[in-house]
Amino acid sequence: MSATDRTDRRRKPTVIRRHPPFTRLWHWVNALCLAILLMSGLQIFNAHPALYWGQDSRFDAPALSIGAERSDTGELRGVTRLGGWRFDTTGVLGVSGPTADRERRAFPAWATLPGPRWLSMGRQWHFLAAWIFAPLLAAYLLYLVIGGRLSRQLLPRRHEWRQLGSVLWEHLRLRFPRGEAARHYNLLQKLTYLLVLFVIAPLVVLTGFTMSPTLDAAWPWLLDLFGGRQSARTLHFLCAFALLAFFLVHLLMVLASGVVNNLRSMITGRYALPPEKEPRDDTPSR
Amino acid sequence: MTRPPDSGRRRFLAGSMIAGGSLLLGGCDRLSRSGAMQPLFDASESLTQRAHRLLASRESLAREYAPEDIAPRFRANGTTRPDEAAYQRLAADDFRDWRLRVDGLVERPSEFSLAALRAMPSRTQITRHDCVEGWSCIGQWTGVPLGDLLDRVGVRAPARFVVFHCADRYRGGDSYYESLDLREAYHPQTLMAYALNDATLPIANGAPLRLRAERQLGYKMAKYVMRLELVDSFAHLGGGRGGFWEDRGYRWWAGI
Structure with a gap:
C-alpha cells in the first residue's frame, strides 16, 4: 500500500453543522403531522368522493369522482372519473379490500386514518394535526425570513440560474454535488423548498380555512381568492397530493444521496460533505 | 476501490419505514378506539371554537x-x-x-x-x-x-x-x-x-x-x-x- 493511499484513508471528511435545532424539530413534527393530515384527509374525502370547481357542488358535473358500479357479471368495480375520462380502478379506488370482502370506498383502508369508515374520527385527527402543523409552519417561515436563512440559504444567487440545465441533468442521473459544492443547497433544492414552504404549504392551510363556513364569514376574501368553497376544496386536495409527491421525491433523493449522512444531519445537525472525488466511475463530464 | 454496496442497508431502511408506517396506522386506529386521544381532540376543538369566535364577530355575515x-x-x-x-x-x-x-x-x-x-x-x-x-x-x-x-x-x-x-x-x-x-x-x-x-x-x-x-x-x-x-x-x-x-x-x- 502506498503512502498516498494511507493518507487518503486517514483524511476525514469535512463535517459541517447543517440544520439548527429548530429546523430539526420542525422537520420531524411536520413529518408526523403531514402523515396524519394526509391520511385523515383521505378519510374525510371518502365521505363525499367528488371534487368540483366553483362556489358549490354541481353534482352532475364533478371534475373528479370516485365511485363503484356493478359490472354485467354482478361484480363490484371501482370507477374513477376525471373530466371526460373513465378509469377502472378496482382494488385501489372505488372498490378495495380482500377479494372475498370487497368494500365500496373511494380511498382504500390502508390509506385512510382511521382505517374503517369513520368521518367524525377522521375530522378530529385532521384538526388536531392541523393545529400543530399550521402554527409551526407560520413560526418556521417567520424564522426563515427574520433569521435571515431565507436570503442566506434559500434564495438562488443570480449566477446559479445559469446552471439550471446542468443541475437538472445531474439530478436526473442521481449524481449530486460533492465537496465544497455540497456545503450549500443547490438550485433545485432551493427552488423546491421555496415552492413547498412558501407556496404549497400556505396554500393548503388557506384552502383549508376556506372550507370553514365560520372563517368564510370572518374573511370573505378567502372565497374570492380561491373562486369559491368547492374550488378551495379541490385546491386543498391538489396541494395535499403535491405535498405527497414532494415527500416521495424527497425520500428518493435522501436514499440516493447518502441516507445515513442525511438522516444524521436531520437528527444531530451534523452533515459530512461527500468527498470531492469519487475514485471510480469519474466520467469526464466537463 | 469501490464503495461497499449499501442495498442491504437501503432495504433495511425501506423495510423499517414500512413497518413504522403500519405501526403508526395501527397505533392511530387503536388510539381512535380507546379514547386515549379524546382530551387532545377536545382541546383542539375548543381552540378552534375560540379562534373562530375571535375572528368572526357577532355580525360578520356569511356570503x-x-x-x-x-x-x-x-x-x-x-x-x-x-x-x-x-x-x-x-x-x-x-x-x-x-x-x-x-x-x-x-x-x-x-x-x-x-x-x-x-x-x-x-x-x-x-x-x-x-x-x-x-x-x-x-x-x-x-x-x-x-x-x-x-x-x-x-x-x-x-x-x-x-x-x-x-x-x-x-x-x-x-x-x-x-x-x-x-x-x-x-x-x-x-x-x-x-x-x-x-x-x-x-x-x-x-x-x-x-x-x-x-x-x-x-x-x-x-x-x-x-x-x-x-x-x-x-x-x-x-x-x-x-x-x-x-x-x-x-x-x-x-x-x-
Whole structure:
C-alpha cells in the first residue's frame, strides 16, 4: 500500500453543522403531522368522493369522482372519473379490500386514518394535526425570513440560474454535488423548498380555512381568492397530493444521496460533505 | 476501490419505514378506539371554537349569493321523509295544526302557528349550505330571524343555549335534536325558515320549519323543528352532547 493511499484513508471528511435545532424539530413534527393530515384527509374525502370547481357542488358535473358500479357479471368495480375520462380502478379506488370482502370506498383502508369508515374520527385527527402543523409552519417561515436563512440559504444567487440545465441533468442521473459544492443547497433544492414552504404549504392551510363556513364569514376574501368553497376544496386536495409527491421525491433523493449522512444531519445537525472525488466511475463530464 | 454496496442497508431502511408506517396506522386506529386521544381532540376543538369566535364577530355575515347562483335542485340530506305517524298527520293537512312551541328558560312560553310565523317580519337570503361530508349547495331561504322570535318570548338570564327538538328519528333511531348558543342564535342570518327558493319548504328539506345557521355546517341545521327549548345546559338531553350527531362523535362546534 502506498503512502498516498494511507493518507487518503486517514483524511476525514469535512463535517459541517447543517440544520439548527429548530429546523430539526420542525422537520420531524411536520413529518408526523403531514402523515396524519394526509391520511385523515383521505378519510374525510371518502365521505363525499367528488371534487368540483366553483362556489358549490354541481353534482352532475364533478371534475373528479370516485365511485363503484356493478359490472354485467354482478361484480363490484371501482370507477374513477376525471373530466371526460373513465378509469377502472378496482382494488385501489372505488372498490378495495380482500377479494372475498370487497368494500365500496373511494380511498382504500390502508390509506385512510382511521382505517374503517369513520368521518367524525377522521375530522378530529385532521384538526388536531392541523393545529400543530399550521402554527409551526407560520413560526418556521417567520424564522426563515427574520433569521435571515431565507436570503442566506434559500434564495438562488443570480449566477446559479445559469446552471439550471446542468443541475437538472445531474439530478436526473442521481449524481449530486460533492465537496465544497455540497456545503450549500443547490438550485433545485432551493427552488423546491421555496415552492413547498412558501407556496404549497400556505396554500393548503388557506384552502383549508376556506372550507370553514365560520372563517368564510370572518374573511370573505378567502372565497374570492380561491373562486369559491368547492374550488378551495379541490385546491386543498391538489396541494395535499403535491405535498405527497414532494415527500416521495424527497425520500428518493435522501436514499440516493447518502441516507445515513442525511438522516444524521436531520437528527444531530451534523452533515459530512461527500468527498470531492469519487475514485471510480469519474466520467469526464466537463 | 469501490464503495461497499449499501442495498442491504437501503432495504433495511425501506423495510423499517414500512413497518413504522403500519405501526403508526395501527397505533392511530387503536388510539381512535380507546379514547386515549379524546382530551387532545377536545382541546383542539375548543381552540378552534375560540379562534373562530375571535375572528368572526357577532355580525360578520356569511356570503350571500345572486339569484343565478341558486342550484337547480337543493340537495336533501339526512331524513327526507319522517315516517312518524304524528308528523304524517300534520303533513297531510299542510301543517295547519302544527305549532312551534317555545319554552324552557323564557318569560312567556308560547306557541306559534305557521301563519303566525309567516306574519312576522321575515328575512330572505341566498346562502351556501356546507355539508360535513364536503359538498356545498346554494339556495334561497325565507324565514323569521331566530333572534326576533326569542325576543318575543323573552329569554331569561340563565339561558345559554337554544335546543331544537325535531319530529324525525333519523333511520328510526333517537329523535333528532340540535343546539346553538345564544350568540349564534342571535346572528342576523340565523333563521327559522319556512320557504326555499320562493316556495313552501318541501318535506325533503325540513317542512314546515327548519333552522338556518349560515356560519355552521349542515348537521347543525335541524329540520322538522317542533319545539325550541331555552336551557342553561344540554347535559340532560339525548346523549348529553348537544345534538344527534354530536352524540355520535361529531363536534358541537360546527364552524369547520
